[in-house]
Amino acid sequence: MTFRKLKENVYSVGAIDWDRTIFDELIPLPDGTSYNSYLVKGSQKIALIDTVDPKKSDELFENLEDLGINRIDYVISNHAEQDHSGTIPMVLNKFPEAKVITNKKCKNLEKDLLAISDEKFITVEDGETLSLGDKTLKFIFTPWVHWPETMSTYLMEDKIMFTCDFFGSHIASSDLFVDNESKAIEDAKRYYAEIMMPFRAVIRSDLKKVKGFDVDFIAPSHGQVYNHPKLIMDAYEDWISDKVRDKVVIIYASMHGSTKKIVEHLTGSLMKKGVKVKPFNVITADVGEIAMALVDAATVVVASPTVLIGLHPKVAYVVSFANAIKPKVKFMSFVGSYGWGGKAIEQLKGLTPHLSAEIIEPVLIKGFPRTEDFNSLDELAQKISIKHKECEFVKK
Secondary structure (H helix, E strand, O other), rough: OOOOEEEEEEEEOOEEEEEOOOOOOOOOOOOOEEEOEEEEEOOOOEEEEEEOOOOHHHHHHHHHHOOOOOOOOOOEEOOOOHHHHHHHHOOOHOOOEEEEEEEEHHHHHHHHHHOOOHHHHHOOOOOOOOEOOOOOOEEEOOOOOOOOOEEEEEEEEEEEEEEEOOOOOOOOOOOEEEHHHHHHHHHHHHHHHHHHHHHHHHHHHHHHHHHOOOOEEEEEEOOOEOOOHHHHHHHHHHHHHOOOOHHHHHHHEEOHHHHHHHHHHHHHHHHHHHOOOEEOOOOOOHHHHHHHHHEEEEEEEEEEEOOOOOOHHHHHHHHHHHHHOOOOEEEEEEEEOOOOOOOHHHHHHOOOOOOOOEOOOEEEEOOOHHHHHHHHHHHHHHHHHHHHHOOOEEEO
16 A cells, blocks of 8 residues: 545545454444544644544555654544554554544544543534644544444545545545546445444435535545546435435245245236346345435335244344435335245334335235236336325336
8 A cells, every 4th residue: 555645735645455354243244344543634633534444554654754754743533433442542542642633522432432531632523623733634524424422524625525435436446536437426326325324314414514615525434536526426416315216126935945936926017017127136235235225215115024923133134234324215115925924014013114105005925826926016016006106206
């Protein structure tokens, strides 16, 4: 790894984690990730904006050494999560004159998480500025992207917005700036779906704040730098809106083939009606792909065999995850097979208190589906199609 230049006396000095495959022991990382840290050299003071995951601290210090940095005056901490703040104690040990600049909530979290002493902090308020001489930092509070203390830092003279996790994406790349816009938005959508989507309503005000600044670059703490900020801001505008697409996501598992046949028939029936549909077999599916599909789906259908009177455990897990990330789905239904009875529907309702979706009458099938069951699935597809046409937010 080596430092990379954004603008004059502004550098990316973080680390690329090419080999990381899972984040927070939950989220798959098909393309690795990065921990972006930025150095701003003013004529009088030097600021380090966020740090890196502690296991990559050597790369951060090597980059600082390669830049000839022998002094850091300020460590700007936009977010207390340890993949960005975890190396702050090591930075303070190497540069004892440095002070941590952050807000009061972040300060309290970092005192607890990192055992940093109180005197090492300088707290700032929303809109406050800090002069580095010929460069000025302005602090913009952007809470709940995705913790309550998060903020962004705006470098006024260079028009760079350092947003930490806001607008981030898990991608390991040797390119500092976005080089493939469609891939960048796909990666950002996955990141939004898995991490930011539960805070969709709050993000609206945060996005409005950021859009109020004249920005040349958006520099998050995961992924590449956006040198065309409108690209990611427009994408977020769409994702956080109430608009959904004419799309059905089917989450399913099948033990002996009955539920698979049900899903196959329902999928085909929806396709015949012109409705986009994406089935996910939870046994093999990437949960991040499911989350991405749920960002703008109008309907989610859960399909499961009956296991010990309830949902298949893997289906229940993915349904719980979907409930946690709070997609804006408008409709929900259930299809599945059973042998002698069960409470899958009751369990499904209990697992989805955060999904304020209208329930479309489920289709429960005893054993392997027969002609009358296929007819019921066709009727369900028709109901979904009608609901989508009536939904004012549906768009192609």
